[in-house]
Amino acid sequence: MTGLLLVVAIAGRRVALPASEVHSVIELDAPSPIPRAPAHVAGLSALRSRVLTVVDCRASLELAPEPGAPAVRPKAAVVEFEGHLYALLVDAVEDVAEARSDCLPLRTALGRGWDRVALGMVESDAGPLLLVGVAGLIAGPGDPCIKAA
Amino acid sequence: MDDLLAEFVAESREMLETLGGEIVAWEADPGDRARLDSIFRFVHTVKGNCGFFDLPRLQALSHAAEDALADVRAGRRAADAALVSAVLAVIDRIGDMVEAIDAGRDFPGDGDEGLIRALEPDAETAEELALPALAETLSHQRPAAAQRSVRLPVELLDRVMSGVSDMVLARNDLARRLRETPTDAAIEGQFERLSAIIAEVRDAMTRTRMQRIETLFIALPRLVRDLSAELGKQVLVDIEGGDVELDREMIETIRDPLTHIIRNAIDHGIETPAQRRAVGKREIGLLTLAARQSGNQIMIDVVDDGRGIDGQRLVDKAVAAGLIDAAEGARMPERERCGLIFEAGLSTAEAVTAISGRGVGMDVVRANIERVGGAVELDSTPGQGTRLTIRVPLTLSIIPALTVGLGGQRFAIPRSAVEEIVHAGEDGIELSRLATVTLARIRDRRLPCLALGEVLCSGSAADIAASRLIVLRLAGGNLFALAVDELHDHEELVVKPIAPAVMAIGLYAGTTLTDDGNPILLLDVAGIARAGGLSFDAQERASRLAEPGADTVLPGDKVLLFVGLDGRRRAVRMAAVGRIDEVGPGALQFGAGGPQAVVDDRLLSLAGVESPPGVSDIVRLFRLTDGAREIAYALREVIDIRTLDGEVLPAAAPGEIEGVTLIDGEPAEVIDAHWLFARIASEPAARQPVCRLATDDPWLHTFLRPLAEAAGYRVVTEPGEADIAIGMEDDAPAETGAGAVIRLRTTREEAAGAPDSVYRYDREGLAAAFAAARRRIAS
Incomplete structure (x- = not known):
């Protein structure tokens, strides 16, 4: 695989999202909560008159919330998936890097949540990175069928 | 009318364009059925449209071509070269005439008869030969087509419309930001201007999607004429408000429901001339269609002056169809009786006719209207006629809404x-x-x-x-x-x-x-009701029973007056009455736990009966509810709903009968619902099976709990004795003290592979498990 990767930090781990799928990176105001939504759906927000569904990546990976106070305006990668806009909440957006290899299969288990969203490893300017699928992050832990896809 | 004519011209032109290739292909192979059909459709459509405009020449031409082609389609005639040429000449002539109409010119010449004659089976070749010359003389008169309208795909309009909507939202957002920061007056001025322009564009864009409702009404006089002729009735149509504009898509959505309503009105509503004469009405029935805009809604009235809806017959049919029971039907106010017409599976027609008996009921009509956020209302006066009002919003994407607040969120x-x-x-x-x-x-x-x-x-x-x-x-x-x-x-x-x-x-x-x-x-709204665990069957009917008659405004409690199985007059307060059911004698059980009745697959404690009734008797029951629990009470017949305005003389000792009162001058025993429920509540717990939910998982409590309760279980969470224990996946109870264990699985596959497992949305599976556990208790 070639192309640009957006390097972000989720739960202290540096991972890559395919930059082609990312519309923009924004600082997010507090989203409006959605009562009874799945844990990883943090709420709704708006970007240039479009509604964003905010996905908390930590919760999507079934990881504990970040220790300490949450960031006032956390960073989020805006992606479009199946016609809907999502804001993926990440700890930090670090860099944009060029991919140097195809997406290589993972040889190790990373834990339940990560295994579900990981697409594989990719070599890049910024070193080897875990490539993460947008679909898995959006789906969250609820639906076990996504990983197969 | 000009608009309609322009529409007709545009449609004909478009059809001619697409037909061009077909004509050539048909000429090459006159036996080609598909081509023949599309050409037939064209002349048929033109003929139909001409009926609305005063275009006798065009109509005569298309009619003749239609006849000739119908003969070919029916196999009465072969499509020989002469016929093909004649038809083509007619189609060319139609095209020329349409252009002439568009340009507002009179169409010259009178060669129509020749063209029509050429269509006849024994037409002479000489006529045929004369045609090209005629076509030639006409062709140089044809002006360059004046482009007055453009046809656009609706998707493109939708895209622009959605862009405009986004623009409005972006404008609103910008306006907010400008308000928050001090801004140069010049910028504000420009923003105001931009704002106004956007509003205008939005307005114009909304209008491009709008169509006059006339386009929907235009086909109706013909429909009415054909139908009434077929049924031997005379109907005059009166159309008002054809200039009301409505979203194109909405027009398409209401086309079929409206047609159906009109069919119904003529078929079932308006009587035959003889019947009308007999009741002193004019022989000609009147069907009025009126559209009007009210706020952001369009109301379409379909009013006929026919015989109205026979509420009693609807009730009889509904009872026969098992939708309601007789007692309920007897109590329904007239308006509700008429409303039964919207229930699935009811039709007032004596016999299924070709007109209305098409398998589409008023229930479908209502469902289609409601799907787009509309409503149908019915108002009928027997002997005077029926008014049906369709209400639909102007557009599909903009919804009038009420905003509410909850804990600071909207x-x-x-x-x-x-x-x-x-x-x-x-x-x-x-x-x-x-x-x-x-x-x-x-x-x-x-x-x-x-x-x-x-x-x-x-x-x-x-x-x-x-x-x-x-x-x-x-x-x-x-x-x-x-x-x-x-x-x-x-x-x-x-x-x-x-x-x-x-x-x-x-x-x-x-x-x-x-x-x-x-x-x-x-x-x-429906989701909220579901999540709130509302079960409407009983609730709604209860509220209906609780509604007073139109003329009773007396103080005092409403009571249901009935005759008990022992023949005594009794009364029970309406507020506690759920609904009335009929069950067979087999549904009653007289076991160690006291009399019980099976109603709707639930076991209810039964009062008002001491010993098993005769084997062949149908037993009527009403259900008493305290909101959480129900018990059944057997009765012989319902007398009426009355108001308890007299004094109640208390009974000597507490019991099933609270006291005696006078209703209509005769004594009636008043049932003490509290005592009945208290007695049921003090029954040993074994009477009601217990279902234990293993965890506090919200899904279990919101989704499963109502199911368990509906199956007659008492739901607990604390460990202990239970007849059935239910858990999610892995946290399923390692069971002690439970008669049965169910593990809920997220997918059907998982459920199939594991013991005691049920896919969590497998309703039948869960119901079966509940029933099985019950059987174990009973045995």
Whole structure:
């Protein structure tokens, strides 16, 4: 695989999202909560008159919330998936890097949540990175069928 | 009319264009059935359209061509070269005439007869030879087509429309930001201008999607004429408000329902001339169609002066079809009886006729209208006629909504679902909490009441007594009250779809941005009712029973007066009566635990009966409910609903009978519902099976609990004795003291592979498990 990767930090781990799928990176105001939504759906927000569904990546990976106070305006990668806009909440957006290899299969288990969203490893300017699928992050832990896809 | 003519010209032109290739292909192979059909369709359509405009020449031509082609289609005639040429000449002539109409010119020449003669089977070749020359003389007269209109794909319009909607939202957002920061007056001025332009563009764009409702009405006089001729009736159509404009898509949506309603009106409503004469009406029936705009809704009235709807016959049919029982039917007010016409599977036609008996009922009509956020209302006076009103919103994407507040957050409710708004503290509003259910008595209606905060688990602790109650109407006509913290506003909202993960919650129908740029969720009213655990069958009928007759405004409790199995007159307070059922004698059990009855697959304790009745008797029961539990009471027949205005002389000792009163001058025993329920409550717990939920998992409590309770189980969470224990996946109970264990699985595959496992949405599977556990207890 070639192309640009957006390097972000989720739960202290540096991972890559395919930059082609990312519309923009924004600082997010507090989203409006959605009562009874799945844990990883943090709420709704708006970007240039479009509604964003905010996905908390930590919760999507079934990881504990970040220790300490949450960031006032956390960073989020805006992606479009199946016609809907999502804001993926990440700890930090670090860099944009060029991919140097195809997406290589993972040889190790990373834990339940990560295994579900990981697409594989990719070599890049910024070193080897875990490539993460947008679909898995959006789906969250609820639906076990996504990983197969 | 000019608009319609232009529409006709555009349509004909477009059809001619697409037909061009077909004609050539047909000429090459006159046996080609598909080509023949499309050419036939063209002349047929032109002929039909000509009927509305005064275009006799065009009509004669297309009619002749249609006849000739119909003969070919029916195999009465072969498509020889002469016929093909003649038809083509006619089509060319039609094209020329259409252009002439468009240009507003008179069409010269009178060669029509020659063309028509050429279509006849024994037409002479000489005529045929003369045709090319005729065509030639005409061709140089044809002016360059004046392009007055453009036909666009609707998708393109939709895209532009959605762009405009976004632009409006972006404008609103910008406006908010400008308000927040001090801005140069010049910028503000320019912004105002931009704002005005956007508003105008939006207006214009909305109008491009609009069509006059005339386009829908235009085909109706013909439909009415054909139908009434077929049925031997005389009907005059009166159309008003054809210039009302409506979203194109909406016009398409209501086309079929409206046609169906008109068919019904002529077939069932308007009588034959002889019948009309007999009752002193004019022989000619009148069917009025009137469209008008009211706010952002369009109302279409279809009014006939026929025989009206026979409510009694509808009731009989509904009883025969098992939709309601006889006692309920007898108590229904006339308006509700007529409303039965919207129930699936009912038709008032004596026999299924070719006109209305097409397998599409009024239930489908209503469903189609409601699907787009509209409503159908019916008003019928026997002997005088019927008025049916269709209400639809102007467009599909902009929804009028009521915004409400809950713990600082705002939600929108589609206004079409809102029936009434009241303050919980008002006079005549009474809230009572019965076990887990809150009931709101609003004037004389008793409605189940949900607190939005509880349904959404938002932890809003606001007191329901201080809240606003919104009475909401569900698609089936059932009402319930929803308590919210505060009311905000009526707004027109541009609603967008929400992400699948949010949709799956089942509580929201869409999202929208307010003027200040905040996203708010549009509530799915039916989803809220479901999540709140409302079971409407019993509730709604109860509220119907509780509604007083039109003329009774007497004080005092309403009671249901009936004759018990032992022949005594008894009365029971209406507020406690759920519904009336009929069961076979086999449904009654007289075991060690006292009499019981099986009603709707549930076992209810039975009162009012001491020993088994005769084997062949159907037993009537009414259900008494305290909101949480039900018991059945056997009776012989219902007399009526009365008001308890006399004094009740208390019975000597507490028991089933609270006392005796006089109703209509005769004594009646008043049943003590409290005593009955108290007796049931003191029954040993074994009588009601126990279902234990293994964890506090919200899914178990919201989704499964109602199912278990409906199956007659008492639901507990603390460890201990239980007849059935249910858990999710891995946290399933390692069972002690439970008769049966069910592990719920997220997928069907998992459920298939593991013992004691049920896929969590496998309703039948769960019901079977509950039933199996019950059988174990019973054996």
